[in-house]
Amino acid sequence: xxxxxxxxxxxxxxxxxxxxxxxxxxxxxxxxxxxxxxxxxxxxxxxxxxxxxxxxxxxxxxxxxxxxxxxxxxxxxxxxxxxxxxxxxxxxxxxxxxxxxxxxxxxxxxx
Amino acid sequence: xxxxxxxxxxxxxxxxxxxxxxxxxxxxxxxxxxxxxxxxxxxxxxxxxxxxxxxxxxxxxxxxxxxxxxxxxxxxxxxxxxxxxxxxxxxxxxxxxxxxxxxxxxxxxxxxxxxx
Numbered sequence: 001x002x003x004x005x006x007x008x009x010x011x012x013x014x015x016x017x018x019x020x021x022x023x024x025x026x027x028x029x030x031x032x033x034x035x036x037x038x039x040x041x042x043x044x045x046x047x048x049x050x051x052x053x054x055x056x057x058x059x060x061x062x063x064x065x066x067x068x069x070x071x072x073x074x075x076x077x078x079x080x081x082x083x084x085x086x087x088x089x090x091x092x093x094x095x096x097x098x099x100x101x102x103x104x105x106x107x108x109x110x111x
Numbered sequence: 112x113x114x115x116x117x118x119x120x121x122x123x124x125x126x127x128x129x130x131x132x133x134x135x136x137x138x139x140x141x142x143x144x145x146x147x148x149x150x151x152x153x154x155x156x157x158x159x160x161x162x163x164x165x166x167x168x169x170x171x172x173x174x175x176x177x178x179x180x181x182x183x184x185x186x187x188x189x190x191x192x193x194x195x196x197x198x199x200x201x202x203x204x205x206x207x208x209x210x211x212x213x214x215x216x217x218x219x220x221x222x223x224x225x226x227x
Contacts, residue, residue: 047213103157
């Protein structure tokens with residue numbers, strides 16, 4: 001049902017930069033802010049990025065977000081073992097009535 | 112922003128209503144302008160936003176669930192609730208409640224299985 005498409009997996013070695021893409025449309029990413037959530041196994045998701053690139057207090061600066069037209073991306077610089085988790089993009093969609101949609105999710109593995 | 116705790120039956124029979132409650136342990140649910148949301152996640156799958164309610168009572172629902180979902184506030188108990196009518200096995204998931212327009216505060220989640 002998700003209208004935001006992410007690659008199922010991404011990986012990197014410690015210290016590397018990993019980028020996760022999120023592809024949407026004019027009714028969601030193209031017209032509203034993008035959010036990113038991080039989720040560890042068995043835990044609730046955690047807000048990582050909001051309003052395209054802003055970080056909540058406590059989120060390290062090595063996590064960065066960007067948006068261009070109908071796509072967005074999350075970059076993790078200086079990859080660390082504790083970054084191994086699932087990452088979901090999200091945005092509001094106004095194609096029908098306003099509703100929030102999550103991306104398909106990307107599993108990041110630290111090699 | 113307060114702590115959130117989901118509660119409700121862990122097992123629901125098919126065709127019955129799935130009803131969950133989220134208790135807010137810090138601050139009044141209506142003392143500030145804020146959003147209260149429900150999200151679910153089937154085992155091994157992605158997140159699905161169910162809907163949200165504003166402190167005024169205004170609601171937004173996922174169009175795919177709108178015909179079966181009701182989210183409401185119970186100000187006397189400082190809780191908000193989810194009711195999903197006519198549950199099926201496809202509604203089996205971990206259900207989370209969350210707070211804020213950014214959904215930056217989440218409960219730990221509750222597993223609900225729909226099975227006879």
